[in-house]
Amino acid sequence: MIPISTLQGKRVALFGLGGSGLATAKALVAGGAIVTAWDDNPASVEKAKTEGIDTADLRDIDWQAQDCFVLSPGVPLTHPKPHWTVDLAQEAGVEIIGDVELFVRERRALAPDCPFIAITGTNGKSTTTALIAHILKNAGRDTQLGGNIGTAVLTLDPPQAERFYVVECSSYQIDLAPSINPSAGILLNLTPDHLDRHGTMQHYADVKARLVGGADTAIIGADDSYCVEIAERISRGGGTVVPISRRKRLENGIYADGSRILKADNGSVSELADLAGIETLRGSHNAQNACAAIAACLSVGIDVEDIRAGLKSFPGLKHRMQPVARRGDVTFVNDSKATNAEAAAPALSSYDRIYWIAGGLPKEGGITALRPLFKKIAKAYLIGEAAPQFAATLGNDVPFEISGTMDVAIEHAAADANLDEIKHVVVLLSPSCASFDQYRNFEVRGDAFVKRVSMLEGVTMLVDTPNGEK
Secondary structure (H helix, E strand, O other): OOOOOOHHOOOOHHHHHHHHHHHHHHHHHHHOOOEEEEOOOHHHHHHHOOOOOOOOOOOOOOHHHHEEEEEEOOOOOOOOOOOOOHHHHHHHOOOOOOOOHHHHHHHHOOOOOOOOEEOOOOOHHHHHHHHHHHHHHHHHOOOEEEEEOOOOHOOOOOOOOOOHHHHHHOOHHHHOOOOOOOOEEEEEEOOOOOHHHOOHHHHHHHHHHHHHHHOOEEEEEOOOOOHHHHHHHHOOOOOOEEEEEEOOOOOOOEEEEEEEEEEOOEEEEEEEOOOOOOOOHOOHHHHHHHHHHHHHHOOOOOOOHHHHHHHHHHOOEEEEEEEEEEEEOOEEEEOOOOOOOHHHHHHHHHHHOEEEEEEOOEEEOHHHHHHHHHEEEEEEEEEOOHHHHHHHHHOOOOOEEEEHHHHHHHHHHHHHHHHOOOOOEEEEEEEEEEEEEEEHHHHHHHHHHHHHHOOOOEEEEEEOOOOOOO
């Protein structure tokens, strides 16, 4: 835990007592703040009470007496309309911040020079975050991994010299972190997302830009117009910018040329790494993730040989294009995190012959957007509520069966793949759907895939077999 010493003796109102919110409340109390916490969910309030957190309906407190208001990132700050607590805080002139801002201030007070890498973007955040942390750990650095990737940032160890922080930041967290100032800030890409919470694409981009705007080194994707404009703005202001690209050669920056990651310095080009043969970093999207990770690690003093070793040993992000087993020339890949067609596209783009397990609770648009990739699919095995809809979309373009359940789909896909005369085929779970018709979440669905694959005769597991449901 990181006790928030910077608010010792201060009165702090807090709303949102889910996982990260409760962790924040504990960190504030541990640092000596006088906390009053609340949540719209009575069960969350009761749990906080059992953890020793003072609770009260924030409608009834004296807002003029509060020194700041800590809001959980999942609670609306601006759109579609501010949460009622936001209105009360603003009427009283109380500063509104989040857990990442608390971390930033604590780092500034305790160890301002300890390396801090912050990652954001519409796609690829979690893989890039996990990759950077793996490279640092593999190089022997004291590495703390957290943020939006699933570990609340304030549950990490306190800042100290030579302790490296790798923090994934959502747009919601950045919106509540006005003084975020990472050693290396990464903005991977920007496409329309979360506009219900940001109102417009421009506002969404402006929020994301704060992370790199305050960074010592801004590492920014060069493949979309919003990121390019942000990079140019920071450069004009005198900031240090490292452009990255997976699509084009750069005069200055780090870019991908096939599997090779190259560094350009005024047109002079050198090779930093080659991703060929690294199964966990297949595809152009992962080339961009690798460019960002390499740039960030170089900026905080990691030797290029240590970076290459970390890339080669990267185990992959769990449930995201994760190779989990092999049997002969067949690889079994868990991409359960692909909960819509856009999220499934990278995996389908990365393999040439696929036995595809898809389905679940369908999202708007189904799998129509994946039609250009149908030629890569040897056969589809459809499960869950989406099966009839997906079957209609596949039509005569792709052989398919309606398997119904995961177990049946795995059994049939594995048998068919085993008979394929082409080498290097994959059985790919990339559902393009939410999990809720059959599983509690995508993690449980991915674990079910791994566990059932482990029961196939003759497989060699590449990951640990889950014990059961989380």
